[in-house]
Amino acid sequence: MLQHSWVILLLPLVGTAVISILGRYLSKLATSLVACGVVGLAFLGTVAAAVQLEGLPPRLQAVQEVLFRWIVSGPLHISFGLLVDPISLLFMLVITGVGFLIHVYSVGYMGEDKNFRLYFAYLNLFIFTMLLLVMANNFLWLLVGWGGVGLASYLLIGFWYERPSAVAAAIKAFVMNVIGDVGIFLAIFLIYLSFHSVSYNRVFHLAYTHPAAAGVMTAITLLLLLGAVAKSAQLPLHTWLFDAMEGPTPVSALIHAATMVTAGVYLVARCYPLYHLSPTGATAVAVVGGASALLAATIGTAQTDIKRALAASTMSQIGYMIMAVGLGMYAAGLFHFLTHAFFKALLFMAAGNIIHALGGEQDLRKMGGLAKRLPVTYWSFLAGTLAISGIPGFSGFFSKDELLGQTLNRGHVVLWAVGVAAAFLTAFYMFRMFFLAFSGSYRGEVHPHGEAPRVMLVPTVILAVLAVVGGYLVLPGVWDLIGNFLAPAFSHWHGGAGAVGNPHHVNWLSMGISVLLALAGFGVAYQVYHRRAWQPAPWPFLSQLLYRKYYFDELYDAVFVRPAVRLGAVFGAVADRLVIDGGVMGLARGVRTLGNGLVFLQSGYVRRYALTIALGAAAILAYYVFWA
């Protein structure tokens, strides 16, 4: 499998092709089987590849496979090749594994939708582009995957295209992501100018043997960060993620929680040799991550829509990851990516079960008392809440404390404090959500249906189990399976030192404080929200500020959107009328007149034609004989 990893990449593409082309002949069952089948097979293939890779000596754990030469033009050589190493494998496992569960879940969730087949065609397309993103062996194809996931995300956010809000959200997500795409594109230009190559291997090698100017490296890393920030919904390009919740809930689980939004983490981890060379770039990454983690956590405390609250939490948790990779703690960041994929996908799917049972209701104020009616969802959501809050024994505890402990070990006290504060807020907003949904009495108007069908419950429960036990891959002071798995990937080039923490250097102080704060967060939430009716926050100004997400949307609207629209109106009135219509249309009219004149020459008489030939030849001859 390792030598034929293109099969893994191709499977979901086959799925999307089959469903799009033969869709109208496929029953819903057949569509589901194809869509889930290809992703399931891709998962099995990835597992096989992972087993094979583990069998190789560490030095060889980066298998490259060049599939074809794409552009060969003078010095520019770009081939399409795949790179399978521990980093890409970790992402592939999550993309296909969690992706498979969410595909199965979607069969139930989207069962009644009239565009059932289209949905699965899009979903398979997403898996393909996401795999392309993490499997490409050079920057240009990374960008192709990067743009591809943006497209799939756009299509799926706007999937319910009758809703104006969904269409607006899709456009917003696309535009903000394109800002990031441009950043990466410019970074690739700089990389090519500096190293005359876009392949990871050559670039990372040359970055040390023929270093570019420090300023150039900083520019490259900052431009890459711009791409990461847009895709991973970090400050200041984060506003699209909240609106992206307009998409179907399984889409939020897969794309806007588990996989696509973590592409920024992948990008920084993949480019670790470059970030090692640019301390400025790396620091910027860490600061952006820390700030996003804290800011998003505060936003999460005031949201009333269950999915938007989870979106805030996603942004916050990815902030942790970005902070970790910015500080060079790559293994810790990727470990948190893994556990987050489990518990955040779980939380979205459980939220999906609630929304399903309440006939589309997403407002936390109209929930309550659902524990009895939705027992499986209740226990699953609880598992996810415990995991994300960092309660000892659950997966989030292991990954978050690994991350925070290492931060403190390295002496980044401020970022550590930010992280711990965010951990407190995380526990608070998660239990707030949990109590509002499940405790007390039901506050909604519609009569809730019962539990979701089994096709939705089984994937939820599987993820619940993973969210609980997934953390034991790294047992502080005992073993570090994730670190061992990833270590070879960070040994090929300079800059990987310290990527994997020492499992025996446990920072008990950090762990103790963050556990205490997590429990405190739970305690406050319990006091305020357990078995109580909804109540508005005591400080209206603060709660409005948080509910409005610090007015970023309003700010962008005032600073960018409206001036742009106004400018467009001005150009439309002045430039378009005068310059375009006047100049270009006039030119076009002139050209057309000239064309008609030429047609007139074509009279249809052969004698005239012969004369033309004779005159033409005579003119040419005369030129050569008399002037040349």
Added chain:
Amino acid sequence: MNLAALLPAEILAGTALAVLLADLFLPHRDKAYLGLLSAAGLAAALGGTARQLAAGLHASLWGGIFLLDPFALFFQTIVLGAALLVLGVSLPYLERWGRDDGEFYALLLMAVLGAMMMVASRNFLEIYVAMELLSVSSYALAGFLRPDPRSGEAALKYYLQGVLASAALLYGISLLYGLSGSLDLSVVGARSAGSLGVVALVLVAGGFALKIAAVPFHMWAPDTYQGAPAPVAAFLSTASKAAAFAVLARVLLTAFPAAQGPWQELFAVVAAASMALGNLAALGQRNVRRMLAYSSIAQGGYVLIALAVATPTAVAASLFYLAVYVFMNVGAFSVLSFLAGPTGGEELADLDGLAERRPALALALAVFLISLAGMPLTAGLMGKLYLFYAAVQGGYAWLALWGVVFTVVSYFYYFRVLRHLFWGTAPPRPAAPAASVPAGLALGAATLATVLFGVFPQPLLQLALHSLGMLR
């Protein structure tokens, strides 16, 4: 050795004779087999030539009269491929006109044979003979729709001007012979210096320029392309043009490298004039076939940039362009051949709403037109890109700029067709006849190739570069 290397040509000649003979004995309802036989012969010849090309054959035959080098083989492959596509489209077309006799196929195969021999000739006499085989067969093909007076007009006009070109060519050749005492391409140029040599060169070039339909030798093209059977127009505008270009390039680059300065100037002007006139005149056309005829003149102009620049990169770019041009131009004429009946049906208005009536045909035509216009993801763009890039590199930036300007002009008439295809509302009309399997195959292959070479141009470009052995 000689006979084995010429096997593809022999297959073709044999098939042509077999078709003519079988035509005598087959009852009318079985004439379709003649088409299939011809297709088989063409496919066999194509396969053989492609194998020779892949193997990098370089054989001088009969004391150097013929030279089968990669350059010749590349063009033979182009010509054979174009003919195969044309043949696929001709089958239903001729049937509809009730003209599905064996003669058409035999004539087409003869024309192809002439083109094949022409590009492999290294001797002026042989070039002339091969070109006459191509020309005479083409005259007959252009007039093949006897019931239609326009077909006769097309043939007559083509013939009269063709004769003029042949005369110019022969006159030029005789001058060269007089100057050098030889007809061999490798000898003639060196011995024909001086202004009389230049005059001879201009006359010879003029003879070929007529086949390319380059300004000012283009006047026949609109009338002939419009009146001739649509598949024949497709053949004339691609295979015949490519063969003439190949001979012209070979003559200029191998026989007259010394006179490079003068003929570079000449072709810069001819290319510029062709681009300008072809694109401008196409703007005013309401008949789509006539519009495509002018577009072909302009496309010939783009290709002739290569002879003005005369660097290996530029010539390779022209090889690439001609190869992909075969797919898109044969494709465009073929789609029209499905629509047109004896009563016409090739006006812009006739294309209104085609996307609803025949979505596959409309899509294919759209692909060909945006490729001819040079839009991204099509082979046409890559071809133009390579040509213009080579022009800039070779110091002819003004010519590249000229080409870009007229490319923009060309958007207007290509996209006007798209507007009619997709946004036109049509009065109800009898459905166009369904495409047959061979025609569908030909059209599908052309569409696929147009897109494929637009996305993955590299292999074809490499092949074109490798085929320039004679220049190094």
